[in-house]
Amino acid sequence: MTTTGLDGFALLDETWRTVTPDAARRMLIAAAHAFAGKGYHATTTRDIASLAGMSPAAVYIHYRSKEELLFNISLVGHETSLALLSSITGEEPVERLKNAVAAFAGWHAEFHTTARVVQYELGALSAEHHAEVAELRRQIEARMRSFIEDGVEAGVFDVPDVKGATLAVLSLCIDVARWYHPDGKRTPDEIGALYADLVLRMVRPS
Incomplete structure (x- = not known):
């Protein structure tokens, strides 16, 4: 091509x-x-x-x-994000959350062009298509939430509001697509590592 x-x-x-x-x-x-x-x-x-x-x-x-093009972009982008989070491994909760945030934030930097469309043009989808994508977004949220819940259950995370914390973590990662530029000072991997460190500081006991 x-x-x-x-x-x-x-x-x-x-x-x-x-x-x-x-x-x-x-x-x-x-x-x-x-x-x-x-x-x-x-x-x-x-x-x-x-x-x-x-x-x-x-x-x-x-x-x-044109809307069907947007739907296909949204569908594949969300399916890719879900597959990424579903593939996260680690022997204990801290490692798994670290890996999940690094991968999710890094993806939104490396594929920022696609991610920007996936995350910020949802309102243009038809009601039927929006519902299908919304279900994928719920699964993505549930997957990220599970990493935090595992840490709370293990006693290594102190998170009074797990749902709220999950939304904060997802929002932090997603926003990378809005501002990231490949000519910037940090690579996608560096951004992923930075965000993973920030999130772990958020959820660990003070």
Whole structure:
């Protein structure tokens, strides 16, 4: 795929590597970049097609509407996040929470273009699509909450409001996508390590 001049193309392509055929994947990559740069409502299907190096009519061969493109981006992005948190390992609660926060914050930095769309354009989804994505978000929240709960049960975390703490941790990680720039001073791994340390300081007994 050499017809697009998207910044961070390799990372975007990695996010959508399971999407086939090639033209459908190119459309998603272009849409993610366009939505992140201009916002969903300011982006036209012509903008997306131009970034993908295809004709405007080609969009509708693979997607019924601009909203369906957004839904597919949201779906894959949330599924990727859930799979990431579900793969976290560690012998004890402190290690598992540390690994979870590092991975989640790091993902929002490394794939900031996609993450920005996934996290900040939910309001443009149809009611049906929003409900499907909302269920994935509940599962993501439950997974992160389980890491904190494990630490509370083991007596290594002091968290009076586990649900509130979970939302704070998720919000902290998600916000990385809003401000992160690849030319900044910290790499995604460094941001992940920093945020993991901050979260552990939040939940450990004072």
